[in-house]
Amino acid sequence: MNRLLSAGLAGAFVATLAVPAAAHTGHAGDAMFLQGLLHPLTGIDHLLTMVAVGVWASQNGGRALWLLPASFITMLCGGAALGMAGIELPAVEAGIAASVAVLGLLVLLNKRVPATAAAILVGVFAILHGHSHGTEMPQAAAPLLYSLGFILSTATLHAAGIAIGLARHIPRLLFASRAIR
Template sequence: MNKLLSAGLAGLAVVTLALPAAAHTGHADGMGFLAGFLHPLGGLDHLLAMVAVGLWAAQTGGRALWMLPVAFVTMLTGGALAGMSGIEVPMVEAGIAASVAVLGLLVLLNKRVPVSAGMALVGVFAVFHGHAHGAEMPATAQPMLFGAGFILSTVLLHGAGIAAMAIGRGVARRSARPTAA
């Protein structure tokens, strides 16, 4: 089940690379928390990358279970502040696309790295995602509410990845048990 889930994530990552980064069309016309909360859900690239962080954290286990998502959210916030401030970050769209591909492959290959290296990697990717969220925040938005919305949404997407991995492992364990004769 774990391999099936991983293969599905990798397949979606490949499909996403062929699409424009859908969450970056200036569509966030809302002004507060709900608009911020919905922004990461509006693009497959954000969904896949943020769920992949949770999947990879759960695969890695130990301290990575919480440290990878915390690193992502921390750097996402920094990237968002840069985007809101008009600070340019080069190759944001390419960085977002790379995050989907790389994180998808890490999950597919069940690749474990030192926690600090994993934190650095997801942190770099988070800057791109955060910058996109911050730069696209509507001028009429309430920055604190909009930011709180996309941060909560991101945390929940990480949690969805962690939960999916836990469910997948539970199903795999149950299916591996010998049946009573």
Template sequence: MNRLISAGLAGVLSMALALPAAAHTGHAGDAMFVQGLLHPLTGIDHLLAMVAVGVWAAQNGGRALWLLPAAFIAMLSAGAGIGMAGIELPAVEAGIAASVAVLGLLVLVNKRVPATAAALLVGAFAVLHGHAHGTEMPQTADPILYGLGFVLSTAILHGTGIALGLVRHIPRRRFATRALQRPE
């Protein structure tokens, strides 16, 4: 199963690398829903952190399965609002880099944490990711459409991570048995 997870992450990474790497350079022209949708996919840091939230939610299971993505999206939206309002936060880029490292490590070691504590951690990181999205929104963009785009994209990335995390829990024998059964 580790090969399957690695293959899934490699696929997500290759999709991200195929897009222009513009997550932290701003976007030209009218940026509406589609630009907001693409924004999290065009920065490897955003992509990895958001998929990691989903994988970690699946690893923790139970309430964390929905609480971590919900906390991330809520705080991402709050952070975006702060960024769109022009309010500066210290060390946003360093915090985003730390989110990739910390969340990646938590996934790697399969660290289980109480759901509320895990939600607080991902929420803190989400504020920083949201701030970056908000400050990088082009001036000509409609904030609502742009925001809806990156929130939807984030939810899809969380869902991808959850799927990757849950695939690990399928017993190999049961999967192989079902695949080899003849239809009646």
């Protein structure tokens, strides 16, 4: 039941944020901060992965709650720097698709993994997502402002995922508090 509730909440959240997918079309125009902020929200692959990182962090609990999002954001920045520098990485799109599938499956199965191993897995996927953000940065954008935008958006999606993951405990807490009275 908790998995169904988590999946339903995640689906409802994603449906409220989803806009037409445009994360991999080669944006144009004067963008800066807002373009970077919107980039993770305009591609369902980025959106699902970043929310899944937060949900999975909450499922793992303990230090994974902060370590997974921190690892993702740190490695996202590294991947973005590679992309902005024009350094090619193999199979970026396939890796991004794999991140959606793998993290989605880990969340669905409520698979607990040691925090360090989970952070490494999340970090590898983050490099690919960051590379995508970096290579798709509009030429007119200021790299720092664009990067700050997608970092803020990513952190917000992680926080939303953590909230979704923690929300699965609410029914149990509500019923437990009624039993105490």
